[in-house]
Amino acid sequence: xxxxxxxxxxxxxxxxxxxxxxxxxxxxxxxxxxxxxxxxxxxxxxxxxxxxxxxxxxxxxxxxxxxxxxxxxxxxxxxxxxxxxxxxxxxxxxxxxxxxxxxxxxxxxxxxxxxxxxxxxxxxxxxxxxxxxxxxxxxxxxxxxxxxxxxxxxxxxxxxxxxxxxxxxxxxxxxxxxxxxxxxxxxxxxxxxxxxxxxxxxxxxxxxxxxxxxxxxxxxxxxxxxxxxxxxxxxxxxxxxxxxxxxxxxxxxxxxxxxxxxxxxxxxxxxxxxxxxxxxxxxxxxxxxxxxxxxxxxxxxxxxxxxxxxxxxxxxxxxxxxxxxxxxxxxxxxxxxxxxxxxxxxxxxxxxxxxxxxxxxxxxxxxxxxxxxxxxxxxxxxxxxxxxxxxxxxxxxxxxxxxxxxxxxxxxxxxxxxx
Amino acid sequence: xxxxxxxxxxxxxxxxxxxxxxxxxxxxxxxxxxxxxxxxxxxxxxxxxxxxxxxxxxxxxxxxxxxxxxxxxxxxxxxxxxxxxxxxxxxxxxxxxxxxxxxxxxxxxxxxxxxxxxxxxxxxxxxxxxxxxxxxxxxxxxxxxxxxxxxxxxxxxxxxxxxxxxxxxxxxxxxxxxxxxxxxxxxxxxxxxxxxxxxxxxxxxxxxxxxxxxxxxxxxxxxxxxxxxxxxxxxxxxxxxxxxxxxx
Ligand SMILES: Cc1cc2nc3c(=O)[nH]c(=O)nc-3n(C[C@H](O)[C@H](O)[C@H](O)COP(=O)(O)OP(=O)(O)OC[C@H]3O[C@@H](n4cnc5c(N)ncnc54)[C@H](O)[C@@H]3O)c2cc1C
Numbered sequence: 008x009x010x011x012x013x014x015x016x017x018x019x020x021x022x023x024x025x026x027x028x029x030x031x032x033x034x035x036x037x038x039x040x041x042x043x044x045x046x047x048x049x050x051x052x053x054x055x056x057x058x059x060x061x062x063x064x065x066x067x068x069x070x071x072x073x074x075x076x077x078x079x080x081x082x083x084x085x086x087x088x089x090x091x092x093x094x095x096x097x098x099x100x101x102x103x104x105x106x107x108x109x110x111x112x113x114x115x116x117x118x119x120x121x122x123x124x125x126x127x128x129x130x131x132x133x134x135x136x137x138x139x140x141x142x143x144x145x146x147x148x149x150x151x152x153x154x155x156x157x158x159x160x161x162x163x164x165x166x167x168x169x170x171x172x173x174x175x176x177x178x179x180x181x182x183x184x185x186x187x188x189x190x191x192x193x194x195x196x197x198x199x200x201x202x203x204x205x206x207x208x209x210x211x212x213x214x215x216x217x218x219x220x221x222x223x224x225x226x227x228x229x230x231x232x233x234x235x236x237x238x239x240x241x242x243x244x245x246x247x248x249x250x251x252x253x254x255x256x257x258x259x260x261x262x263x264x265x266x267x268x269x270x271x272x273x274x275x276x277x278x279x280x281x282x283x284x285x286x287x288x289x290x291x292x293x294x295x296x297x298x299x300x301x302x303x304x305x306x307x308x309x310x311x312x313x314x315x316x317x318x319x320x321x322x323x324x325x326x327x328x329x330x331x332x333x334x335x336x337x338x339x340x341x342x343x344x345x346x347x348x349x350x351x352x353x354x355x356x357x358x359x360x361x362x363x364x365x366x367x368x369x370x371x372x373x374x375x376x377x378x379x380x381x382x383x384x385x386x387x388x389x390x391x392x393x394x395x396x397x398x399x400x401x402x403x404x405x406x407x408x409x410x411x412x413x414x415x416x417x418x419x420x421x422x423x424x425x426x
Numbered sequence: 427x428x429x430x431x432x433x434x435x436x437x438x439x440x441x442x443x444x445x446x447x448x449x450x451x452x453x454x455x456x457x458x459x460x461x462x463x464x465x466x467x468x469x470x471x472x473x474x475x476x477x478x479x480x481x482x483x484x485x486x487x488x489x490x491x492x493x494x495x496x497x498x499x500x501x502x503x504x505x506x507x508x509x510x511x512x513x514x515x516x517x518x519x520x521x522x523x524x525x526x527x528x529x530x531x532x533x534x535x536x537x538x539x540x541x542x543x544x545x546x547x548x549x550x551x552x553x554x555x556x557x558x559x560x561x562x563x564x565x566x567x568x569x570x571x572x573x574x575x576x577x578x579x580x581x582x583x584x585x586x587x588x589x590x591x592x593x594x595x596x597x598x599x600x601x602x603x604x605x606x607x608x609x610x611x612x613x614x615x616x617x618x619x620x621x622x623x624x625x626x627x628x629x630x631x632x633x634x635x636x637x638x639x640x641x642x643x644x645x646x647x648x649x650x651x652x653x654x655x656x657x658x659x660x661x662x663x664x665x666x667x668x669x670x671x672x673x674x
Contacts, residue, residue: 038438038440038441038457041455044455051495051498052617055502055611056616059610059611059613059616062610063610091610092610092612092613093612093613093615097613101614105614106613106614106616106617107617108613112613116613
């Protein structure tokens with residue numbers, strides 16, 4: 008602190024210029040249309056959680072995302088900020104250093120993050136739903152106490168290795184193995200398309216401990232990425248999720264101790280239950296991306312003048328906007344009910360499949376239509392629509408492709424498996 | 427160190443306000459926030475408590491029952507407890523100040539912080555009035571606070587410079603946009619807020635002697651004039667600036 012004279016005096020202006028940057032609360036903030044009084048269905052706490060993350064996204068994520076996209080890098084500077092807010096594993100209990108939020112509040116966080124960028128939401132989904140959740144659900148008490156608080160603080164970053172080069176939609180076929188060695192394990196195999204793969208401190212690796220066709224022998228392992236024989240390589244050439252680390256993992260005789268095994272994992276239902284958590288978040292996230300595109304398109308339609316009137320004054324563009332509003336409103340109500348079911352403990356994975364499938368498809372359509380409404384500007388990175396449009400193609404594919412969710416629901420309806 | 431911060435529930439500064447029946451703001455569907463200057467004051471209180479390594483931050487609001495939402499938001503930011511003094515809305519700053527003074531006269535706080543003004547009615551009255559009613563020294567429009575021994579140093583941004591003013595504690599200070607960038611509430615803080623005490627009681631508020639007669643939007647600005655394009659337009663622009671706008 009500076010020494011201050013007791014009497015009034017005048018010192019040179021020190022922070023007058025910086026002052027302008029402090030107008031955070033007085034700057035425009037994202038305020039989407041709430042056509043069906045959706046907000047009234049939320050508790051005060053749920054709204055406060057959403058508005059907090061919404062403001063953080065406006066202030067900190069949106070200003071960096073354009074460059075991160077062009078430079079094809081994950082904006083790592085956001086990691087500690089999200090940790091400080093308490094975003095990672097926010098729906099897990101307070102005793103493990105998490106916020107203990109309900110599912111709806113958690114979903115609203117995902118919505119706001121993806122309103123910024125699917126890549127940032129992916130980071131948070133992987134850290135929370137795909138890495139912290141399996142430790143919480145299948146880990147020993149010791150593992151939970153050792154890992155979860157550090158992961159909540161963003162000191163340990165995780166990645167989730169399920170997909171393999173030859174086993175995407177069909178993870179049951181995985182070839183990665185874990186063999187008992189003394190009281191530890193030796194892992195061998197390759198994982199592909201792994202979000203956070205190159206920057207992670209630990210990987211949750213799913214591997215078969217038995218025969219290659221023994222699906223029940225699939226177990227989860229917490230593998231430190233600095234272990235000998237573990238390597239990660241950035242996936243080059245992506246045209247989607249540019250602000251996200253997607254990597255290939257190779258495990259060559261990676262030796263880990265017994266404390267690495269998630270003791271309560273067994274069979275495919277382990278990784279699938281993680282995916283249900285993450286898919287739930289994605290269902291909300293897709294609404295966020297759609298809201299961003301809709302908001303941008305609506306603004307643009309009022310400002311862009313052609314043939315002496317705003318393009319928003321034409322029936323064709325109004326149709327586009329009305330379709331967007333309708334689809335978003337439907338998705339909000341559907342997803343909120345899913346969240347309420349989840350909080351009641353009665354949500355089923357098939358219901359999560361329906362929401363992931365419907366919402367991501369909806370968001371893909373809206374992003375594309377928004378991009379078209381924006382004309383040539385719509386292909387620029389300064390606008391959001393095309394970034395979201397490209398991102399959402401990954402979201403459409405990961406966490407169970409749109410088709411796979413169709414098959415899950417088809418089986419649910421008819422009883423016939425059509426995989 | 428005990429710090430009381432007074433906050434007001436106001437319509438979101440982002441909201442497009444509608445006027446209901448020509449008399450008041452239409453609150454339907456409107457989002458409300460802690461008045462931004464009050465939020466600076468909350469941040470100042472939290473930073474002082476943190477610098478001291480302990481103490482208590484109490485947030486107090488005079489307003490309708492709904493203002494509990496803003497008090498809980500302040501608890502989520504880190505305040506320790508909250509008091510809501512329920513009263514109908516008033517434009518009479520003295521009514522609000524009296525209600526606060528009645529509550530605070532036995533509070534024995536070291537510091538009473540206010541926003542320099544409320545973002546809705548912009549009257550800048552309540553802080554100084556409370557100081558007067560409590561017989562405390564008052565410094566207004568302060569950008570940064572510094573704790574001294576039994577005193578507070580207030581940095582004020584004045585035209586072309588910064589003034590440092592000292593006052594003995596307890597004191598009343600009104601805060602402006604300056605050092606105190608409001609933090610985000612942490613999600614844990616939001617959860618913890620539910621468990622913190624929020625006392626609700628009737629305000630000792632007298633009748634308002636000031637009342638609102640009319641509320642209207644400012645007249646629409648006339649559209650701008652395009653005088654031409656490129657260098658050719660400069661002479662005409664200069665002529666207009668000189669003759670019509672009389673700016674040159
Ligand atoms: C950016 C990105 C990040 C990812 N992050 C992760 C991660 O962190 N961890 C992880 O484990 N994985 C991750 N994945 C992998 C993702 O989950 C897989 O890509 C996905 O499961 C699909 O697998 P695949 O790409 O091998 O496609 P395939 O399974 O080969 O599918 C190709 C096509 O065939 C269709 N298809 C497949 N089976 C059937 C069938 N029976 N009937 C009809 N159609 C079918 C699919 O719908 C698709 O259209 C990520 C992927 C991407 C793109």
